[in-house]
Amino acid sequence: MITRRNLLSRIGAAGGAGIMAAAMQSLGLFGTAAAGASEPTPLPADFGKGKHVIVLGAGISGLVAAYELEQAGFVVTLLEARGRVGGRAWTIRDGDTLEMNGEATQTAKFSPGAYFNAGPARLPSFHHGMLGYARKFGVPLEVEVNSSRSAYIAAADGSRIRMRAAINDTRGYISELLAKAINQGALDQAITPEEKAKLLPLLKGYGDLKPDYTFKGTERSGFSTPPGAGTSSFAEAAAPVPLDTLLANPQLPMMQFEDALYMQATMFEPVGGMDQISVGIERNLKRRAIRNMEVQRIRQTTKGVEVSATDTAGGGSYVVKGDYIVCTIPFPVLAKIDTDFPKPIKDAIAGVEYDFSNKIAFDAPRFWEREQIYGGITFTGGDTSLIWYPSTGLHSERGMLLGCYTSGARAREVAKQPLEQQIATARAVIDRVHPGHGVDCINPLVINWSKVPYSLGPWPAWNGVATGPGQEGHIDKPGFRLLCQPTGRVVFASAALSQTPGWQEGGLQSAHAAVAMIAKQVMAQAVADPRRAAA
Ligand SMILES: Cc1cc2nc3c(=O)[nH]c(=O)nc-3n(C[C@H](O)[C@H](O)[C@H](O)COP(=O)(O)OP(=O)(O)OC[C@H]3O[C@@H](n4cnc5c(N)ncnc54)[C@H](O)[C@@H]3O)c2cc1C
CATH class of the missing domain: 3.50.50.60 (FAD/NAD(P)-binding domain)
Structure with a gap:
């Protein structure tokens, strides 16, 4: 050829x-x-x-x-x-040091297998240039679990809603409202009778509505009684989260997170750390x-x-x-x-x-897995934005928990705080979402990218x-x-x-x-x- x-x-x-x-x-x-x-x-x-x-x-x-x-x-x-x-594709492992302008040197103390992708941590499936070099140079990839329906949207008052309930209950209420508007003729100017005939069954499926187009809750949001053996326990859907409770949670818009093109499944990460693609390319240079x-x-x-x-x-x-x-x-x-x-x-x-971006990593026992969270993100807002759970090492004893990933104007203000204060905030947010577990998060590492030599910004x-x-x-x-x-x-x-x-x-x-x-x-x-x- x-x-x-x-x-x-x-x-x-x-x-x-x-x-x-x-x-x-x-x-x-x-x-x-x-x-x-x-x-x-x-x-x-x-x-x-x-x-x-x-x-x-x-x-x-x-x-x-x-x-x-x-x-x-x-x-x-x-x-x-x-x-x-690797530059900004920086994977920090146990014993590595992290230096930032104007801050004391930090040294990573991670449990076996844990590491911190201080910069990039995920690759969308349509970034075929990156995936192509990984394939070409034999850099193994694994799935990066970018979203989990078991994670939460968490409000500052301590309330939290599982992502599956946030998404499916909101869909249920919106479908019910739309069906009501269609059935009452409020949209007759906007849609034809043929469209109406097709739209109504679609809404019924989309929102898991009852035959009369009302929303009474859905198994998609979880069980109040889970199915059991024999006839001991029949499945029952959890009661829906009230609409006003959903709307009161400022993190509700984050239910659309996984719809963003750059965040859609399937996402990837190189096995062992993001720097592995850079390392793989360098391995294939004639002159290192x-x-x-x-x-x-x-x-x-x-x-x-x-x-x-x-x-x-x-x-x-x-x-x-x-x-x-x-x-x-x-x-x-x-x-x-x-x-x-x-x-x-x-x-x-x-x-x-240049923009601003902060991340804070902790070494922690996998308490989140006991809440059925395996990878994905809880959205918290505030100075830390999120809690991001590891996709690797599932069911091992400990893992790296990301307690903050914030960018933009808010990150600029937070980066002015002493590192101890940034850590205390992240730990407090983790404790609010996973009560009693803030104290389990140890050996923190803070990166404020605006202070990183040879980068000076994300x-x-x-x-x-x-x-x-x-x-x-x-x-x-x-x-x-x-x-x-x-x-x-x-x-x-x-x-x-x-x-x-x-x-x-x-x-x-x-x-x-x-x-x-x-x-x-x-x-x-x-x-x-x-x-x-x-x-
Ligand atoms: C917090 C964060 C999260 C991110 N998340 C993702 C993600 O999930 N997925 C993704 O794909 N991307 C992500 N990115 C973006 C990604 O990291 C960058 O787009 C990419 O790594 C930039 O590559 P680069 O080669 O342009 O620059 P760099 O990686 O910055 O490379 C520049 C190189 O120049 C070197 N250098 C600087 N000064 C000198 C000097 N005086 N002499 C010699 N060398 C010098 C530096 O050390 C560095 O190695 C993220 C970035 C950050 C910071």
């Missing part, structure tokens, strides 16, 4: 770089990747021969860029400031990331690029020279690095506002921190457009430069776009200078 990659190789061998460039344009390859594809541009294996690319940062964007560039024949030097790869190499200075000429970096572990300064740079350093960090970027680029970098808030969520798929700011273009021989790649800045898939798409931009420059140069094409 002729793949696009070897078709292009043959065209290049027969007709030279100019013809290959034209072929690539006509196949729409540059255009596709620049638009942010989850599939890389299929470049010939010797495309980058003799060219050296310096990739700055070994998060998902840098790793994917390095891998795809190497596959296309480039020599790649991957510089990473931390002592590990150079760790503890903090980039200090970036320069470029018409002929090449130069990066100065400091070895933060062994000491000493190094200068690396190359033909191109793929820069994946998060913008708040890059803004503080000495570069010779043109002023509009520097201004755009400095102008990217993701950009392109539409402003105060405006809240909803930026996915709708980012079109002048600074965003500018940074999506090369500046000379430097191209930027980052989840921040995708339409999903809060997802690794965006970082991967941006890396593919960066590789396509470099390929375009290589082609342009080869066409302009036939000696280079022949080289």
Whole structure:
């Protein structure tokens, strides 16, 4: 079978770089990747021969860029400031340390098997770029139980409603109301008699209504008497939660959580921690990331690029020279690095506002499983937003319980509090939802992403921190457009430069776009200078 990659190789061998460039344009390859594809541009294996690319940062964007560039024949030097790869895809295990600007160092103390995904923790099934690299490199995945009907919506006054009751009782009441309106003719202007005839049975099923279209409760919300052996116990549905009680719970809208496209089952997590996909990609690089190499200075000429970096572990300064740079350093960090970027680029970098996000993890005995909660989320609102139960290690003795995951303006305010106060709040909320168990939650770890060195935030808030969520798929700011273009021989790649800045898939798409931009420059140069094409 002729793949696009070897078709292009043959065209290049027969007709030279100019013809290959034209072929690539006509196949729409540059255009596709620049638009942010989850599939890389299929470049010939010797495309980058003799060219050296310096990739700055070994998060998902840098790793994917390095891998795809190497596959296309480039020599790649991957510089990473931390002592590990993965960037924000950071899995904290027993004994690891967590450092934040202005805070004391925390050390993880987890029971065997427990770990904390401090950054990303789940992958939607439609993020096929991420799932594709996991498959390609043999990184095992397991189901991440993102929602549980046994979890709760919990109000600040201590009241809590099981998610199954919140969803099904609300549906019952709404179906009853709608059926009543239809039967009383209130919607005769809006629907035809034929639609009415079809809608009424649908509502009966949707809300589990009685034959007279009233809602009296449903087994879907749970039993008051569970079914037993023989005739000892017949099943009886629980009485419905009164409508005013449902409406009084400020977390009721969270019953729609699992309807959000990014949160829909089936969701995944790599076995053993989210960093495993990054680790798997690095394992397949020809030249591994150079760790503890903090980039200090970036320069470029018409002929090449130069990066100065400091070895933060062994000491000493190094200068690396190359033909191109793929820069994946998060913008708040890059803004503080000495570069010779043109002023509009520097201004755009400095102008990217980053969001805030906090997580708090505890080591705990699995008390939630005794309440039939296996994975999923209880929504609590307030400063901590949720309690997120682990999907792994079911029925083992202990596990990692997430007692807070809050982002946006509220997270900004909470991050100003001492860590002890943040922990006390999270523990108190757990105790309110699972009475008596706050004290069981030990060895806390707090991460305020705005204070994490080499990140300085979880993701950009392109539409402003105060405006809240909803930026996915709708980012079109002048600074965003500018940074999506090369500046000379430097191209930027980052989840921040995708339409999903809060997802690794965006970082991967941006890396593919960066590789396509470099390929375009290589082609342009080869066409302009036939000696280079022949080289
Ligand atoms: C709390 C939280 C929850 C999230 N949840 C999810 C989720 O469930 N699913 C999902 O898919 N995504 C999630 N994300 C988003 C995801 O983590 C990011 O989109 C993605 O990891 C960003 O990758 P990146 O390569 O663009 O940046 P990064 O991962 O930040 O990589 C940049 C790299 O540059 C390095 N660097 C920085 N400064 C220097 C320097 N001076 N010199 C050299 N190297 C440097 C950094 O150390 C880092 O390795 C979450 C993120 C956070 C913070």
